[in-house]
Amino acid sequence: MPALRGGGSEALIHHLPPEVLTRMIRHLEAAWPQEGCGVILRSGEGEGGSWRVVxxxxxxxxxxxxxxFAPEPWLQVCLDADARQEEVACVFHSHVDAPAVFSSEDRRQAAPAGIALLPQVSYIVVAIHGGRAVSASKSVWCTGGFQTVPLPLADFRFEKPV
Known part of the structure; x- marks a missing residue:
């Protein structure tokens, strides 16, 4: 399934438009007081590529x-992505009233038995407190484990509608 190859963490690090992060944050804030989740898809290469938050x-x-992810909606995202020639670049979710860290449970789900299910995909975790994003981190699979770095919220906090 081409959609699951992943757009690569390097693409996410350098080229993810702030508007895409804003859409992701808005979804996660709206899901509060439950954890929100979804994926960011990418089509095309280089500067001409496009992004979609699902x-x-x-x-x-x-x-x-x-x-x-419920199996049916996840399968539909993968089928739609294949039809649109998109790849999964990022899986995202929120932590409710907890830190924006890639937890041991997150790691276990993403790499059962230490084997990454989507090794070319980045994972973003956003801490939501009182319905508002307060911090975020990004984790990527590198040499047999996940490496996590903070994401500054100021880089994608916009007040205008997107």
Whole structure:
């Protein structure tokens, strides 16, 4: 399935437009007090590529402390992405009243038995407190493990509608 190859973390690091991050943040804030989740898709190469934020319903039985993609909507995203020649660049979710860290549960879900399910995909975690994004981090798979760096919210906090 080409959609699951991933757009690569390097593309996300250097070229993700602030408007895309703003859409992601708005979805995660709207999901509060539950964890929100979704993916960011990319089509094309270089500066001419385009990005799409796809919110997904949180199917976790404990949505305040965990997220899970429901199989049917996730499959539909993958099929649509294939048809549009897009790849998954990023999986994102929020933590409710908790730090924006890629938790041990997040790591276990992304790399069961230490094997990354989507090694070329970045993971963004956004801390939502009182319905508002307060911090964020990005994790990428590197040499057998995830490396996490903070993302400054000021870089994608916009008050105008997108």
């Amino acid at each position: 919110p997904l319903p949180n199917a976790s039985p404990t949505p305040r402390v965990a997220y899970a």
